[in-house]
Amino acid sequence: MEILNTSANGQVAETEQGYNVSRRRFFQLAGGIAGAGVVLSACRRTPPSTTYVGSGDIGLLNMLYIVEQVQAGFYIQAAITPYYGMTSSESLCFIDLRDQAIAHREYFKTLLGTNATKPIVLNLSLSTFADRTSTLANAYAIADLAVGGYNGAARLMTSTDYLLTLSKIATVQARRSAYMRDTLTYNSFADASAVDSSGLDLATQPTMVMAGIEQYIQTKFDISKLPSF
């Protein structure tokens, strides 16, 4: 299932398809003038079909912004098409999580301002939203990516203001993952797939976070300048 990421006022955001049309037109024009390869190498180092996430702190914030967009889209869909057998308690939690993820998404959008990546197109077909197991398993996989993403970014972020923000959201992501894990398999909230023998939760390289989260996104990203630890 594909749903479009919507902006704050409910308008459908600019899509990758629209971008591709103009790109094709560019190649048609370019082909008429000279060899396309020459033009391409002269224009940009990376393919123009990818969305650049930036470098340094901005790159890290955009990575988290992208993760939050996926989470928000996921919970929006899960609340619209609840899985069979969703209890009222679970329904209330999903709606709350939807609003929390939207809060995070809009917060990062605000922090990033003009540095925010252009709107992305989600592809949530990995999850069968009518199915409890599929929905919960994907929900916790995404939450674990988020936990690892925040904890990994903490090692790389230079702005102390942003570090404080990361800290305050990271534990909420952990709460979220624990809830989804427990709801799927009771007592798996912090099992060995999440917490190691030193009691340390996930901390993931930004490029690995992006590799994981891209499974839920149609947009392709240029992550070449993302920092690593």
Added chain:
Amino acid sequence: MNFKNILSEIEKSDPEVYERLSDRRKALQSFGSKVALAALPLAIGSLFKKAYGRTADANGVINALNLALQMEYLQYNLYHTANSLPDLIPPSSAYPGGDDKAGFITMEAHEKAHILLLNDVITTLGGVPYTPKFYNSTAVNPLYVPTAYDFTMDGRYNAVFNDYPTFLVIAQVLEDTGIHAYQGQMPSLFGNTGVLGQAFQIQSTEGRHAAHVRLIRRQPPINAVEIPAPWINNNIPPLTPLQDYYLGDDNTIQVGGVNIATLPDTYSSTATVPQLSATAAFDEGMDSATILSLIQPFML
């Protein structure tokens, strides 16, 4: 000029100055009568450089980690006692269908691992790791010092180790307080990337614990009256007398001065992020003095 007055003036404008300086006594000791008067300005300069320098100073990091260690001991001792009791955590005679023991064994193991890890880090940094009162390094299990703690909170919750719902209240409060403590100490760790990264990883493990305990309380057969979510909605405590443990959790203003409750949310009836979700979306920090006052009732 009276040096004590200077400190007291700074204390008014920055109540946490003594945390930055390790503690008041040490600060004053270093300015005892033996310090030559002429050396004072230089000494004062280095003192405040230590407190307000840009990079995380070793003492600041050690103090932050020792506060965390104190929390970990508290949690480990709670769980070790509870897990040792044959009929407290389900399956039990009161809740024969329950299956909660495995989860608490997991949590106990994590708290123990955190103690060992923090001990190592603090020692590596040249600090002296916190130990509870009555700590005995030659005991069979030196980390377990039940005589140091009063989990009944001076008799207010006498049933903590007899009644599972009461135990869960205390467990939730201490898990959430642990998160508040870590969040509050993060700024002291900002200059030390390795330690900061590990602190993030520890506190998110605590986040998982807190969510788990809260979920147990939310669901049958416990069905806690305030219907806790796995995250902290507003500043709702498990019981009214425990309100202080959640002070500030209803904050909606985050870094950058952004009011989360005014951000657009087309799925909300108000078209902005609901208050409950705006508060739940962020955990909050508490400073050392607050944390110490909150855990005081648990210490003998």
